[in-house]
Amino acid sequence: MDFAARIRSSFAKQGLMTTLGAALGEISSGRVDVELRPRPEISQQHGFVHAGAISAIADTAAGYAALSVMPADVGVLTTEFKINLVAPAIGERIIARGRVVKAGRTLTLTQSDVFAVNTGQEKLVAVLMATMMTIEGREGISD
């Protein structure tokens, strides 16, 4: 199974992505996009998309970017991330563009830039840097 098929299959198992209404976008080696549409069900108290929902898609995009460059028999787990929220997440669509910054044997550094899209214009709303850990031979952790 190639990495794109593997990522699609894994994404489908993420209950939270379905709950948030998130969808996979473009997938290439080292790069994965995840999108969602703002709606009241994923808002915080001011009506913006909740930082937790932004983090969820940014973390997922980053994790799959890492997985796309891994051997087929390992999984990844997020060990930590930091997110800077630079503008309110409002717009027609929110898109998290994940990519690998530096792949390593045990730890892989990834970044997701998150944009709000309005009438075709992208505006940066958040930046997430995450460390992904390679998990091998641990029961229950694969894709």
Add this chain to the structure above:
Amino acid sequence: MDFAARIRSSFAKQGLMTTLGAALGEISSGRVDVELRPRPEISQQHGFVHAGAISAIADTAAGYAALSVMPADVGVLTTEFKINLVAPAIGERIIARGRVVKAGRTLTLTQSDVFAVNTGQEKLVAVLMATMMTIEGREGISD
């Protein structure tokens, strides 16, 4: 309106908290708890609670901890947070305990410790450090 009532009212406006099935726990000055119950709708691909859902309740607990020590006419926005995930989030309940580390005029540093609860035992699963920004007189940003 006292801060507990204010926080309950604001929490009720957070669509994402309802969607995740999260609930407010104890509230005191500088401390707010938010809880949720693991279920498939908030999982990642291995069946653990998704880091995004953990982040969402930890960020919310931290934000309301900050709001609890603010004057009644200001709101707070998360400007950044980092989360370290130290154990898989599995259990009967997940509880994020938010607290103020250092309150400032413009920026307030907050921390949430997140625990998985099983048969009455709490196990640390994540630590979040967040910077909250005080927002005054900006339309649409209150509680």
Add this chain to the structure above:
Amino acid sequence: MDFAARIRSSFAKQGLMTTLGAALGEISSGRVDVELRPRPEISQQHGFVHAGAISAIADTAAGYAALSVMPADVGVLTTEFKINLVAPAIGERIIARGRVVKAGRTLTLTQSDVFAVNTGQEKLVAVLMATMMTIEGREGISD
């Protein structure tokens, strides 16, 4: 005074930069480089450049990148940064390339990519994301 002169003047006041043997590199609007040469006086216990010295030049490069796009009468202070160390800092030179990711009125997000240079080749050793705060009219805080 233009921003480059202002940055040079401010850098000269940073005792730590002199102590570390760090020097300003290229300066342009929104971008500032700071370099140092590995030597035993700035090492950690394994002989690599200490993460604290890496952080110091990366934070300084990021702070001056922010200052380069600010009005002449304000200063900046680092409110937080995160650094991911992805390879041991060894080589002929270490160079931190700071840049503005998103400038704001109160908070500016900056990034520094840190490289080890060996025989003309650059290798990424660290990435720092920092939030700089604009300081106006506070005694003792200017450049």
Add this chain to the structure above:
Amino acid sequence: MDFAARIRSSFAKQGLMTTLGAALGEISSGRVDVELRPRPEISQQHGFVHAGAISAIADTAAGYAALSVMPADVGVLTTEFKINLVAPAIGERIIARGRVVKAGRTLTLTQSDVFAVNTGQEKLVAVLMATMMTIEGREGISD
């Protein structure tokens, strides 16, 4: 060799600690303090202790806190840290109190709280959260 002797021996090899004028304080299992005295040689441009020097002692205290709970044949490397700077670092002494939050086989989460001490009063100036990685059998990486 017990862990305190091991930490003292390793600390002595850190050229940067000597350069900054830093010294080990109390050492116990899972907890290590590192101190320094503010002076112009470690300042930033406003005369406060530079965030890089604060980070250096906080990271060192955290790393040795991790090392204090490790087997004698492994070393630790910092993979990432985040530091929140909550007050200017000025005073008679700056003390970083490092401790283990959660020890793991590969990764250990540590925290350092940094205080400025004036006339016997401690004031929080920074909080650092760091991930330490256990290094086994890698040449050049021991204590």
